[in-house]
Amino acid sequence: xxxxxxxxxxxxxxxxxxxxxxTITFRGRPNAKYAWSAGIAYTKYLEELKNGRIVGRxxxxxxxxxxxxxMFCEQCFRATDEWVYIKGTxxxxxxxxxxxxxxxxxxxxxxLVAVVDLDGASPGIGILHKLGNVDIEKIHVGxxxxxxxxxxxxxxxxxTDILYFEPIKEK
Amino acid sequence: MTVAIVGVGHTSFQSTTPDISFKEQMFxxxxxxxxxxxxxxxxxxxxxxxxxxxxxEGYSIFDxxxxxxxxxxxxxxxxxxxxGLLALINGVMQxxxxxxxxxxxEAHSKASDILTFPGxxxxxxxxxxxxxxxxxxxxxxxxxMRRYLHETGTTREQCAAVVVKNKQNALSNPxxxxxxxxxxxxxxxxxxxxxxxxxxxxxxxADGVIVMVLASEEKAKDxxxxxxxxxxxGWCSDTPWIESxxxxxxxxxxxxxxxxxxxxxxxxxxxxxxxxxxDDWFSYKELQHIEALGLCENGEAGKLLEQGNFSRNGxxxxxxxxxxxxAGNLLEASALQSVLxxxxxxxxxxGTRQLKDAETAVAQSWRGVPTATGCVAVLSSEL
Amino acid sequence: xxxxxxxxxxxxxxxxxxxxxxxTGKELSYLAANxxxxxxGMTMDDIDCVVMGTAPDAFDGIHMxxxxxxxxxxxxxxxxxxxxxxxGTGVFxxxxxxxxxxxxxxxxxxxxxxxxxxPCIPHPQTAFRTIWDPIITRPLxxxxxxxxxxxxxxxxKTYNIPKEHIAMVAVKNKGNALDxxxxxxxxxxxxxxxxxxETMVWPVQRLDISPPSDxxxxxxxxxxxxxxxxxxxxxxxxxxxxxxxxxxxxNRDLCFPQYVAEAAKMAYKMAKITDPPKEVDFAxxxxxxxxxxxxxxEGLLLAKKGEAPQLTADGVTQRDGDLPICPSGGLLxxxxxxxxxxxxxxxxxxxxxRNEAGKRQVSGAETGVAQAWGDLMQVGTVTVFRR
Numbered sequence: 001x002x003x004x005x006x007x008x009x010x011x012x013x014x015x016x017x018x019x020x021x022x023t024i025t026f027r028g029r030p031n032a033k034y035a036w037s038a039g040i041a042y043t044k045y046l047e048e049l050k051n052g053r054i055v056g057r058x059x060x061x062x063x064x065x066x067x068x069x070x071m072f073c074e075q076c077f078r079a080t081d082e083w084v085y086i087k088g089t090x091x092x093x094x095x096x097x098x099x100x101x102x103x104x105x106x107x108x109x110x111x112l113v114a115v116v117d118l119d120g121a122s123p124g125i126g127i128l129h130k131l132g133n134v135d136i137e138k139i140h141v142g143x144x145x146x147x148x149x150x151x152x153x154x155x156x157x158x159x160t161d162i163l164y165f166e167p168i169k170e171k
Numbered sequence: 172m173t174v175a176i177v178g179v180g181h182t183s184f185q186s187t188t189p190d191i192s193f194k195e196q197m198f199x200x201x202x203x204x205x206x207x208x209x210x211x212x213x214x215x216x217x218x219x220x221x222x223x224x225x226x227x228e229g230y231s232i233f234d235x236x237x238x239x240x241x242x243x244x245x246x247x248x249x250x251x252x253x254x255g256l257l258a259l260i261n262g263v264m265q266x267x268x269x270x271x272x273x274x275x276x277e278a279h280s281k282a283s284d285i286l287t288f289p290g291x292x293x294x295x296x297x298x299x300x301x302x303x304x305x306x307x308x309x310x311x312x313x314x315x316m317r318r319y320l321h322e323t324g325t326t327r328e329q330c331a332a333v334v335v336k337n338k339q340n341a342l343s344n345p346x347x348x349x350x351x352x353x354x355x356x357x358x359x360x361x362x363x364x365x366x367x368x369x370x371x372x373x374x375x376x377a378d379g380v381i382v383m384v385l386a387s388e389e390k391a392k393d394x395x396x397x398x399x400x401x402x403x404x405g406w407c408s409d410t411p412w413i414e415s416x417x418x419x420x421x422x423x424x425x426x427x428x429x430x431x432x433x434x435x436x437x438x439x440x441x442x443x444x445x446x447x448x449x450d451d452w453f454s455y456k457e458l459q460h461i462e463a464l465g466l467c468e469n470g471e472a473g474k475l476l477e478q479g480n481f482s483r484n485g486x487x488x489x490x491x492x493x494x495x496x497x498a499g500n501l502l503e504a505s506a507l508q509s510v511l512x513x514x515x516x517x518x519x520x521x522g523t524r525q526l527k528d529a530e531t532a533v534a535q536s537w538r539g540v541p542t543a544t545g546c547v548a549v550l551s552s553e554l
Numbered sequence: 555x556x557x558x559x560x561x562x563x564x565x566x567x568x569x570x571x572x573x574x575x576x577x578t579g580k581e582l583s584y585l586a587a588n589x590x591x592x593x594x595g596m597t598m599d600d601i602d603c604v605v606m607g608t609a610p611d612a613f614d615g616i617h618m619x620x621x622x623x624x625x626x627x628x629x630x631x632x633x634x635x636x637x638x639x640x641x642g643t644g645v646f647x648x649x650x651x652x653x654x655x656x657x658x659x660x661x662x663x664x665x666x667x668x669x670x671x672x673p674c675i676p677h678p679q680t681a682f683r684t685i686w687d688p689i690i691t692r693p694l695x696x697x698x699x700x701x702x703x704x705x706x707x708x709x710x711k712t713y714n715i716p717k718e719h720i721a722m723v724a725v726k727n728k729g730n731a732l733d734x735x736x737x738x739x740x741x742x743x744x745x746x747x748x749x750x751x752e753t754m755v756w757p758v759q760r761l762d763i764s765p766p767s768d769x770x771x772x773x774x775x776x777x778x779x780x781x782x783x784x785x786x787x788x789x790x791x792x793x794x795x796x797x798x799x800x801x802x803x804x805n806r807d808l809c810f811p812q813y814v815a816e817a818a819k820m821a822y823k824m825a826k827i828t829d830p831p832k833e834v835d836f837a838x839x840x841x842x843x844x845x846x847x848x849x850x851x852e853g854l855l856l857a858k859k860g861e862a863p864q865l866t867a868d869g870v871t872q873r874d875g876d877l878p879i880c881p882s883g884g885l886l887x888x889x890x891x892x893x894x895x896x897x898x899x900x901x902x903x904x905x906x907x908r909n910e911a912g913k914r915q916v917s918g919a920e921t922g923v924a925q926a927w928g929d930l931m932q933v934g935t936v937t938v939f940r941r
Contacts, residue, residue, distance in 0.1 A: 001568065001735045001736055001905070002908075003905075005589065005593070008569075008570050008735055009569045009586070010570035010576075010577060010585060010768075011576035011577060012575060012576075017574075026299050031291075032226060032291055034688070036688045037189050037281070037283075038192060039195045040195055067805075068690050068802070071194075071195050072239070072240055074239035074242070074244045075213075075244065094711070096704050096755055096757070096758075097753075098699070098700055099753055099755065100679075100699060100754055102680075102697050103680050104697065104699075113696075113700050113703070124805065124806070125804075127690075127804050128696070159694060225611050225612065226611055226617040231612045231682065231685045232610055232640040234638060234639050234640050236687070238798045238799070238800060245798070245812065247820070249637055249798075251636065252620045252636030260635075261650070264654060269656075270794075270824070298615060406635075408630065408632070544621055
């Protein structure tokens, strides 16, 4: 704000103002529904998740294995070349402990979130997922983890076919 | 202004494409456009612009999902919240600053992913004043069409003739989604959506992606033997209040054309323009837009169209591509479909629908209900 | 790269930033636009075209919301463009305005940024449910703060950064905002207050986060000739840059914002800046979270990788330090109506460079840098202003 400006523009409303009848609001919810086409790459990815497997795509030019898979390499700008199966194991790249749900409501039992760099994908190629069956105090960057799958008859072709990643017990 | 289109690429336009994602469709169109221009996006293209609206996509901040399949990662990329022609015009301005030599433009429709299209359009109405009626949002078009017919004496038959013409034109466009041999009766007897607007007066939605490569004068001459030059551009928004618009004339298009013609040195569009691709979201819109572009007098478009003036072999062909009605309503991408047709015609690449001796064309767009926003571009094969 | 025309800023205006304002989006746009025109000594008749910056339609709850807002922004019957790069939009909107004028197509351009987040219920966060990939991410039911917490943790771990140093950003910015009349969350707080505040999404705590807000901001841009007619003290847009990284954010190393670095390099090249820490007098990097200010200082090449926290601890980034950062109070202090918050940073540069910033004034300010960030932690937008 400039020191030359003396008047402040805008009228503040308190939460109480909104709840009172004096403040008029018009409520509505958009009728916006979609059926997004998964396309070639994600369809295969989801089908293989249903089979209990993780699949990526290799670009032979830069020799990277990309997960989640895509039909094009964004670095080389060319079509990717082949499907590659990835292990359900990896290492925690980064993690977080969430006390908020998707609508920003407070929750008592935190959700454990992580980016997991998967074994068999190129370095730094990770996926977003949850952690489970783990002592919060022991989670750390670099921790080896493995996918815990839903039982085969409950899998439906979704990223949630993996329940979460859990620590691999050190032998 | 000296910017040219040096490459175009597109998918075919289809009523539905459930087997392929928008990313994969964009990749296809981008590969074709870059091949056409002879450029490598990772080395030669400095800036990328996409035309998109979040509610059409079902994503908030659709911009996120653009760069990878365009070869645009870690480059200057932005979204224009407008139609494909507005994105193109912003790309033109970027080149005109001297900052960039080569810029890519993308626009697309994945309308088949939308399950509740009327709900989306309704969500564009003013929430306080216009949303409470619980009626199909094309009532806005019904109101406008009624007033246009009333003031100009244009008839419903003349509007129906637009549909017959554009579906017929689309038969010669292998990319078109809704080519058909349709009779006047087919259109006149279709059910009303918002009287006087019938179902056949409305362009059907389609999926498709179009990518174009723009270049500065120097670069264009280097890259292309037959660049298509942008001679003039204009764009304008009239009032967003539907209650206080001039319904009978498309003021946004008239003002945009005024600007574009001035820039292009067009004084007599009826003589200087060889053909036009105009917005035909609804049949009557084509007539209204022809008038706004000064391609005939106000109120005359319907009559002249019936007489064949705007047919493919007429004096001033309009929507040879088939327009939204024949090629398919590609949402924000139809504006680029209009430009695409101009480019193909001016380069002599329009196949069986090729027009003869066409040198200068005009492309015009409108963003649909409830907007009064649109763009105009004058294109020429000559610098 | 040879830019044809120099573009000036000749006016700036903003509204109050508050959790809820009574005005509609149109009305907020009008208030900011009018304030900017008044400060430039202009009326809408002097304006050739309008550029709008506004973030997701889901906040206002209006599809194609720029078309609804346009009369408030003075754009009726004028050429009007909405430019959009998610959270980066605020600093990007004057870049859009810049190319309208630098291209030679227009001599004057009004840039308006509006955000009305309060209509979205139960919480503006609800709008962020739809920013994710619907196939591979939305089924996990993510909260937006997750990804920032993941990035913050990666940044802290990579460079071994103590949380105390990060907390100092909140202390500084909320304190700076005490001198900003529009500010929503100005406060005198301590590092302990930040560290003891509620943990939202570890390591992000309550006082690490900027609030959702309603508000608008505007700038008036002109060509050099027009600027000279209206003011003796134009501020120049000498550098612009923007860059967008891959959508696959789990495939990138989150410890460094490469996209900000690319945008900054582009802007510095245009502004002929070769040694940013020496040649930049103050900066307004994007600070929706405490750690982002530090992350972005590094992206802007104002600090070496991992060293921004130490500079902060050493007091370098205080308003009277060697490199004042967010003298406005930033998003943490002034508020975060997304696009308007980014443009607020450009307004701050205008006032600082004109020596109009009052109690917030940094001494000897000749070159300032503003930056915003957005999408899925992937876009950087940068402007360099000079007096």
